[in-house]
Structure formats: C-alpha cells, structure tokens
Amino acid sequence: MSSRGPSKLETPLTRMFGVRAPILVGPMTAVSEVSLVVAAAEAGIFAGLPPHNFRDVAAFRAALREIRARTRGPFAVNLIVNRANVLLSRQLEAALEAETPIFVTSLGDPSDVIRRAHAAGAKVVCDVSTLEHGLRVKDAGADALNAVVAGAGGHAGHVSAFALVPSLVDRVGLPVVCAGGVVDGRGLAAALALGAAGVQMGTRFIASAECAAPQGWKDAIVSATTDDVVLTERLSGVMGSYLKTPDLERQMRAMPAPVRALLRHPRTKSTTRKLMLLIASRRMDAVRRGERALYSAGQSSDMVHDVAPVAEIVDRILREYRDVVGDLASGA
Numbered sequence: 484m485s486s487r488g489p490s491k492l493e494t495p496l497t498r499m500f501g502v503r504a505p506i507l508v509g510p511m512t513a514v515s516e517v518s519l520v521v522a523a524a525e526a527g528i529f530a531g532l533p534p535h536n537f538r539d540v541a542a543f544r545a546a547l548r549e550i551r552a553r554t555r556g557p558f559a560v561n562l563i564v565n566r567a568n569v570l571l572s573r574q575l576e577a578a579l580e581a582e583t584p585i586f587v588t589s590l591g592d593p594s595d596v597i598r599r600a601h602a603a604g605a606k607v608v609c610d611v612s613t614l615e616h617g618l619r620v621k622d623a624g625a626d627a628l629n630a631v632v633a634g635a636g637g638h639a640g641h642v643s644a645f646a647l648v649p650s651l652v653d654r655v656g657l658p659v660v661c662a663g664g665v666v667d668g669r670g671l672a673a674a675l676a677l678g679a680a681g682v683q684m685g686t687r688f689i690a691s692a693e694c695a696a697p698q699g700w701k702d703a704i705v706s707a708t709t710d711d712v713v714l715t716e717r718l719s720g721v722m723g724s725y726l727k728t729p730d731l732e733r734q735m736r737a738m739p740a741p742v743r744a745l746l747r748h749p750r751t752k753s754t755t756r757k758l759m760l761l762i763a764s765r766r767m768d769a770v771r772r773g774e775r776a777l778y779s780a781g782q783s784s785d786m787v788h789d790v791a792p793v794a795e796i797v798d799r800i801l802r803e804y805r806d807v808v809g810d811l812a813s814g815a
C-alpha cells in the first residue's frame with residue numbers, strides 16, 4: 484500500500500460540482516468563516532458559508548469578496564429559507580451578486596431560492612430529514628439532497644443513515660449526500676454503498692487547522708467519545724447535538740418548566756422556538772470568543788483523533804476509502 488492515496492474519487496456529485504472528492508464541508512453556525520471555505524476550495528472540495536455567521540449583510544458581502552480574492556475554487560452559501568429569516572432576500576441578492584456557484588438550503592420551502600439560483604446558473608442542494616420533504620424539494624427543482632441523518636452535528640435528523648439515504652435514493656431519484664456521522668474513509672465507503680453520491684461533514688472539519696472555532700471546541704471533539712454526545716432542545720428550542728461540558732449541563736438545568744411547557748404546546752411552540760434561537764445566537768457569540776463551552780458536534784466526534792489541515796483530512800479520507808473498498812473486495 485502506497486502512503487499517497489488516490490488524488491480523486493468520482494461520483495455524480497463530483498461531476499456536478501467539478502470537485503475532486505465527494506466531500507462537502509457543511510455550513511456551520513458559529514464556526515464556518517472565510518478561512519475554512521478557502522481551505523476547502525484549495526483542497527479540491529467545497530464548503531458552505533452561512534450568512535447568519537456575519538453581523539450584517541455588508542459583512543457577509545465582504546466575506547464573499549474575500550473568498551473570491553483568495554481562491555478560484557467553488558464554495559456554497561447556506562440559506563435558511565423559512566419565514567424566521569427576515570434577511571433572506573438580501574442574503575440571496577448578495578450571494579447572487581458574488582456569483583455564488585452553489586446554494587445549500589436549510590429549513591422551509593426553497594422554491595424561490597432554487598428558481599433564482601437556477602436563473603443565475605447556480606446549483607442548489609437542499610437539506611431534508613424526511614422522505615416527504617425530499618419529494619417536495621425535488622418538485623421545486625433541487626439539484627441534490629442533503630440527507631440530514633440521526634447522529635449528525637448541529638440540528639440532527641431523526642432517521643438513521645441506513646434508512647434515510649437508501650429511501651431518498653430509491654424514491655426521489657436525485658443525487659443524495661449523506662449529511663452526518665462521517666469523518667473518515669470508512670464512513671465515506673459506507674455512505675456510497677448505501678447509494679449516496681457523497682457526504683457532508685461538519686464535526687471532522689471543526690477539528691481542522693483552518694477552522695476558526697475556539698481551541699476548546701476542537702479539543703473537546705478530539706477527546707470526546709460517543710458517550711459525551713447529548714441531544715437536547717434546551718439550548719435553541721430545536722433538537723441539537725452537543726458535547727457534554729459543565730457549561731452545557733448548567734444550561735440544560737437552567738430551562739424553567741414554564742418554558743418547557745411553552746415549547747410543547749402547539750400554539751406557542753413556534754414563537755418560543757424563534758425566541759430561543761435568537762437568544763441562542765447571542766449566546767454563541769460568547770462561545771466564539773471562547774468564553775463559554777457550548778459545543779455542537781455529532782456522534783462521530785469519537786472517531787476524530789487530531790486537529791489536521793483540511794487538505795490532509797481529504798487526502799486521508801481518500802486513502803482510507805481506497806483501503807476499505809480494497810479490503811471488502813478481497814474479503815480481508
């Protein structure tokens with residue numbers, strides 16, 4: 484076995500986006516900034532940039548200009564397409580002006596974004612966590628689906644990758660990206676075996692050299708086991724995956740019973756969630772400054788053992804993928 488792996492791996496996804504490996508660096512609230520997006524593009528893959536990580540649309544525009552100046556590679560803009568995102572049309576405008584080649588949509592109805600992105604020649608990948616949503620975004624014209632599966636970092640899905648990926652592949656008929664639980668070549672091989680055309684990874688790339696997340700977040704991922712990952716809605720009102728820390732445990736105890744009741748009641752649930760998301764985004768500013776240890780990460784944290792440069796992570800995954808597939812074929 485040579486220590487240099489294959490330099491590329493082709494799937495329908497790599498052909499759609501002109502990248503060398505079917506690996507997307509997922510957009511991450513409080514984490515993804517210009518440095519990670521540029522590093523991914525230079526490593527021959529691409530990363531998503533969430534406009535909501537910037538203090539305003541002007542700062543987001545400046546970030547897009549910087550990306551354009553630092554790399555010729557592709558990148559994606561992540562748009563939250565539900566009604567709570569009052570900045571959506573300005574974010575979309577800024578992204579289209581910067582000739583963004585790929586959009587990743589989260590939550591809600593992406594129809595308008597798809598129409599405008601297609602008119603500008605861009606592609607759209609839509610986050611879905613159910614078959615029904617997958618079928619709806621196909622009708623709206625999505626180019627590919629991000630299957631947000633159970634165990635993922637961020638706001639995880641509730642269906643296992645083993646069920647959701649093949650279900651979307653068989654019944655929707657668009658390229659499917661397995662978003663969640665993958666950090667290495669074993670995971671990539673498993674996702675492709677399920678019929679996925681690629682993977683979207685978040686947790687592994689938080690623990691990358693070019694990621695702007697505080698060192699404490701990276702260290703927490705490197706030292707975590709699966710037992711350290713908890714699912715809770717007590718931070719943002721939406722079920723999310725976090726690493727156990729004393730700050731998280733304090734925060735979880737802090738949610739008063741009346742708020743829990745408001746979150747359960749069908750008539751107050753949605754407004755309570757919106758308010759909690761707003762409070763959570765303020766809290767994340769303190770996390771970014773390294774002042775509070777509230778770290779979202781997926782169950783795959785257990786398999787992350789170091790902080791490494793993005794290009795090295797991609798090379799390693801391709802090498803491991805080739806070895807796993809070879810071992811499976813030879814029955815080793």
Ligand SMILES: Cc1cc2nc3c(=O)[nH]c(=O)nc-3n(C[C@H](O)[C@H](O)[C@H](O)COP(=O)(O)O)c2cc1C
Nearest residue numbers: 509510511512635636637663664684685686779781
């Ligand atoms: C800290 C964190 C923040 C995230 N924020 C977003 C986001 O703003 N928009 C989005 O579409 N996905 C978001 N995600 C999901 C990731 O893009 C990606 O799909 C997920 O991390 C994949 O699962 P993994 O962490 O097991 O690799 C986030 C994930 C993490 C860990």
